[in-house]
Amino acid sequence: MTGDCVARLDGVSHRYGTVDALADVTLDIPAGRMVGVIGPDGVGKSTLLALLAGVRRIQSGTVTVLDGDMADAVHRRTSCARIAYMPQGLGRNLYPTLSVFENVDFFGRLFGQSEAERRTRIADLTRATGLDPFVGRPAGKLSGGMKQKLSLCCALMHDPDLLVLDEPTTGVDPLSRRQFWELIDTIRARRPQMSVLVATAYMEEAARFDWLAAMDDGREIAHGAPAEILARADETSLERAFIALLPAEKRARHAPVVVRPRVAAADETPAIEAEGLTRRFGDFVAVDHVSFRIGRGEIFGFLGSNGCGKTTTMKMLTGLLPASDGRAELFGAPIGAGDVGLRRNVGYMSQAFSLYAELTVRQNLDLHARLYHLPRAEVAPRIAELLARYDLEAVADQRPDALPLGIKQRLQLAVAVLHRPPLLILDEPTSGVDPIARDAFWRTLIDLSRDEGVTIFLSTHFMNEAERCDRISLMHAGRVLAVGTPAELAAARGGGSLEEAFVAYLAEAGGVGAVPAETESAVPATPAGVASAEAPAAVPKRFDPGRLWAYARREAMELLRDPIRLVFALVGPIVLMMAFGWGISFDVENLKWAAFDQDRTPESRALLESFSGSRYFTERPPVSSTAELDDRMRRGELALVVEIPPGFGRDLQNGRVPEVGVWIDGAMPFRGETTRSYVGGLALQYAQQRAIERAGPNASASTLDVEVRYRYNQAFKSVVAMVPSIIALMLILIPAVMSAVAVVREKETGSIANFRATPTGKVEFLVGKQLPYVAVAMASFATLMILAVTLFGVPVTGSFAALALGTLLYCFATTGFGQLVSTFTRTQVAAVFATAILAVVPAVNFSGLLVPVASLSGGARVLGLAFPAAWYQPISVGTFAKALGFSAVWPQMVVLAVFSVAYLIAARTFLQKQER
């Protein structure tokens, strides 16, 4: 490493559409230090970190990390073994169904560590983080703080030289936050050469770092040690220093938060009164006999570790969740789950953004105004007022998904207060919001409480916010530990700060995830894994079957942990096979016919008898008039009418060839055509009969015979052809839909970051994720085949090996198709939808199931042949019914193999190793 810089940015700019995330940033980041990037939301902190970690593509400028250019793919690949990246969001890069051990283990495999090495490292890391009692617990069931610790374990698994953490403690409670930083300190003490780069919104955390870069509007406004920054701004706290360093016009907008005293309300009925409120989910008690009273106009704060029951309590108070036990009243009236009237009194803001991302800011406000039935004349002025008050005018016609978190939170608050409710329930309204926006938010809360008497019930992780509340309540593991004014609570635990009191209360209650001091000291000074870090990290190979296997293994575990998906995938085809094997039949029988006999002679009756004698026809009462004929055919009651004109018998006797009219229902052409051929056969039979009657038996001895030989299916039964075709259909639709969500799901949940930040190659990622679906498809094939042989009596007459190999190639092609769709769609909805629409039509219509491919023409033929189903169907039908072997079906196998490779290549092209 040259000099003391771990990374260098030179003239780096980055734009999203028309928005500048970074504007010409030039910065040298010192090595071996704890470096913080601070600034409000949406100023480009995350973009900066992502560029440094190599997970985002550089648009302009030069980014040098670990002495190499990050625009160079070879340098990225070789250096990513030395960089670890933890993206923003609680546990966003974790796999929720995998256990703690399995999550960390997966990362170890990606970096090619041996099993022994992985075990030692995981044992070390989980002990250091205090996660060792929970190694078997699924990541999704951990609290927020524990998730972040697990994420850290995953990041540290390969002893990185540069650790990049994007807001690792946002949304984490104070105790867990404290433990998290202690952990980082311990690890840095062990590996002093490691550089740590952190983005954070907590200024008190940033104050402890070695070196800071403050950012605003995509520009760096100050850097240096915290003390230098404080000195430059001539301020005592970093938060104030940051505000002082802002451009003048922004600084002017900021005003300190002043909490005015509360005036007791005239109405003494409490706004909220809860008694013994309890909520159970199965065996788990989320909220355990919670009682409190909140007066009118009070600001009541709810504090507690993640997952302690705060959100559940709030949901019960809004009527979203029914209580299992206990009682709660709002303004003296009991809460009922379906109570619509009560909801007008409550404004609610949920923890995650829960407004419509597809509607603009104004449309969201308008929707809510209408649903609360604001008088028509008031709607427009009220929306204008809110846009102004919450500083949303500039973004009124934008969609919220593109806005920074702070602005989204303001919008959520605007929506919550829109109908002027006397009670606001706000679940972590300021989580992830920068200090300036948070202060602005609080000023509006205080105005609402003090000027309009609105009762505010909120939860928070920020201690300075808790101090502004009239009263606070500490909650842990479903129970309320203490209630009182902030000063009372701080005094009750030794009179220190509120944070210390909070930590003390939690420690006393035996906080989950607390790191006992002795565990930390038990960590060996140099664990086995760390020793090797002194040597330069091995350069990862271009292609490593181990990484491919790691992805295959992980995808398979996730699939196995989602039994619903697995059951659908295996049982669905069986049900369909039974329904279709019996249900789809092209045998035309039970045709309803009626006679329209206008002659009524023995001759006419003789003709009609040949119809009633046929096994294909079912006779209905005769037709007596043309009008009736029209009517009954229009109703679809009759499929066939035989009309015999008056004088038929006479004409026949006289050798004049009389005309017989046959009406066929042509509404369903296939059935109509079959009916027509039946009629032709009956007419021929009748003619021969007449000939015999007139000229004696010798006349029937025609010299010509047309022998029709039905090959492969002598009995000419639908099922022999349908069963192999249905197998072809099932093995394309189900596997394709399953694999279609594989990649796009990672994009939605955020775990795709692991693919971007580790040495994983595109082919390793794609093929690895594809293998489990191929395995499921093959299992499905096995069950379908057993069903075909046993239940439907359709044996494999040809080569079973050829069928199995052909099926394997086909499954690679169909899952490859699903993955291809998955790489270019952005949401799971679109992926499922696109796969269904693109696959169902060619698979059902153009693959030989309904019409032989040989008889297709034009675009349909092209569409059919451009899809693997049309190539597999001959293999399936051939080996089942036609007794074929390898020699006959190898060309189709080659085509299927080409399909699999082509889909993989196309998916590889669409898949982005770096985010744009």
Place this chain on the structure above:
Amino acid sequence: MGRETRAVSKRPAGTGLAARLANVFRLTVKELRSIRADPIMLLLVVYAFTINVYSVATGASVEATNLAVAVVDEDRSALSRRIADGLTPPLFRPAVEIGAAEIDGALDAGRVVFVVEIPPRFEADVLAGRKTAVQVNVDATAITQAGNGSAYIRTIVADQVASFLAGRDGAAASPVDVVVRATFNPNLKSSWFTSVMQVVNSITMLTVILTGAALIREREQGTVEHLLIMPVVPSEIMLSKILANGLVTLVATGLSLVLVVQGGLAVPIAGSLPLFLAGAAVYVFTVAALGIMLGTIANTMGQFGLLAIPVLLVTQLLSGSATPLESMPAGLRWVMWTISPTPHFVSFAQGVLYRGAGATVVWPPLVAVAVIGGVYFAVALRRFRRVVFGA
């Protein structure tokens, strides 16, 4: 500072019928805006109702046309050539001549469905009145075309031989002249049928996926929860989803019938289009309720996809829109009639669009669709409440 305490509302607002209708209306507008915001989905809707319908109607025909046939001519006489020439388009693709040794290969590979084999000395035998036979080998795994195709070949061979002989001596003519007329579709063109049936399939597929996905999206993003905090009730949320997505499908259906089916494919529509669209509205309501029901059973999009595909396939393939309903086993037919609205709607659609039947004739299937829809809606609403409230 003037201090005013906000009034606590006690009146049960938002529960009157007018207020409820207003809620449904607002939510429907919201749903429509959501649909508009997703261009990929709209593109797929357009694709499903245009290219999709067109290609299925023109390409896949179960009627006997374009039959792939080969001839093995071991006679090489005027009569054998005459038979080969008789296999003409549009019924047959131009016949390929192959050797006797190639028969198995051609059938095995599925290159042809029929092989007509004319034996040596065929013409001489026919003229001499000696017994002779033309052999037709049929690939009986091509189940839709094998039966009718071989019947046609049999007739063509017989006709060609008869007319060949007719010049020489007066062959006995048939005692009666059977004139077959197909009502509603005189030439039995399958594009008339498949185009409209494909429109029906698109209605089913799009409505189920759109509504189900709209619900799952709200559940996954947590917006449903937010809606339920407001003075709206689950039935309003469900109805608005049904209305908005149903409206999109209905408009697409109308346009598809007029522009693609009548315009592009020149298929005449016998009955009243407004009557059909009214029926389609009832059907869309029913399948939208089905979509919501599936959306409450599945928890994620991945599960929804796996659940929806089999349901869609069953409703499509066992509805009488692909194969005749009469040939299904009675038990299965009864089950489909009970649980699926599609067979009823297909019979309604065939009645109106092909046979030109009026409302007085086609009301029974429509009532059946509505009844099934009512049951679906009730079940969906029940499940919706349970899933969203987590009770």
